[in-house]
Amino acid sequence: MTEYVLKTTDLTKSYREANVLKQISLSLAPGRIYGLIGQNGAGKTTLMRLITGLSFPSSGTIELFGHQGEKNLQIERKRIGSMIEYPSLTLSMTAKENIRLHRIIRGIPNKEIEDELLQLVGLADTGRKKAKNFSLGMKQRLGIAIALLSSPELLILDEPINGLDPVGVIEIRNLLKKLCEERHMAILISSHNLPELYQTATDYIIVHQGELKQVLTLEQLDERCKHHFLIRSSEPERLVSVLEMQLHTTNYKVMPDQSVKLYDYLDDKEKVSRVLFENGIVISNLSNEGDTLENYFISVIGGEQHA
């Protein structure tokens, strides 16, 4: 049985007339990085605020580490680390002083954790440099270090890669992967940009206008966006044997609906169609398929593109 760190059921949040989150049912497992993707105003921050107790649901339930009810949730939330909206840094302090400040506020006696965290997020050599002189990526990593102070089992980060340059994105990606692998943490990270988050997350949760549109793994996302020929035939077994014997490829996949995805010969459609024809395979479809990440995201949210 999978143990979930978080389970929401029909989670709904309304402000006056506006339903900003509509019946969100989700489960997060340890050791995975979940990318929460949605355009501005989709409801990502609202969901994170509900999980961390900064705001309360209008209806629906939240279960944390197998526990429900506001009293239990308050206790279980100690197992969550979060950075929501922006890192809460004191800009006139160094990285170490910032971590120390939060360590003392939270009553954590272990002083060694300061250097451990600096090392972990790659800020060990920043010495006396003040946070106001840090790059955006360094500030985000310091914010993550502060969120890690309580050794959380669930880490929630709101747009930690927003505005970072490619190097900054890779640094955060590597850090999150390390946390996930070494500490078996569950990580929920939001972004308004699927391509930007691509490969950072192991699972993608797509929200739009407060609704959960899709949950899929990185492998499924790759599969859907990977370019291929989609071939439909009433004789899929013979089709596959022609692919192997005549086109000498095993780079194909038979789908549950018996259509076949071919990942070879993408620039030689004529050859594929000729060989199939010469071998007596009647096909009802031979088309180029596969999307860019951006187009895939737009198709999932219903073809609408806002700011």
Ligand SMILES: Nc1ncnc2c1ncn2[C@@H]1O[C@H](COP(=O)(O)OP(=O)(O)OP(=O)(O)O)[C@@H](O)[C@H]1O
């Ligand atoms: N306190 C509030 N009162 C009224 N409406 C709110 C409140 N907080 C959020 N909203 C609305 O809820 C919707 C979702 O906002 P939310 O901040 O969760 O979106 P988001 O996906 O995080 O977007 P962004 O990427 O812009 O931060 C928006 O339309 C926002 O205006």
